[in-house]
Amino acid sequence: MKKGDATDPKGLIADAYRIEGITSGECRSIFLDWALSLPVGADTNPLIAKLLTRHPEPDHPMTAVLIEGQKAAGPAKRRGGRAARVMQ
Template structure:
């Protein structure tokens, strides 16, 4: 995979060059990176390529952010969150 396609703005590359970068800053950079990808892009192979290229430093916060991006999203109920209102919400234990 071509790095100019995987990291078109060089955001991930530059994040690894910033001394003392925090996890919060890495998450913000990752979000900007993700928004710069095409809507139909499959991000998993791209993130794997970025980890293979830049993720040699296992203690860098961006490595942790990239690894977290590979984890599956929490299972969600397809019907959406359950809302209990009125009496049912006040007396849930009964």
């Protein structure tokens, strides 16, 4: 895996897996930076699935963070507009 591919644009996730003794908190911080480096509107679920396939290390804290992120990710929802202002 090279840095700069569509799944891990900055190579952050790959680097996290190389850091010995990394903590869950550090992995969450790296995950947030990874998510912010994606293009606007990117669907994270398939990207996270690819990362989990690419890094099959079940005991690594980044794996737990990726699984948590996959569960929390959902389709983007529009917020605002008339529907948000008008009570139903």
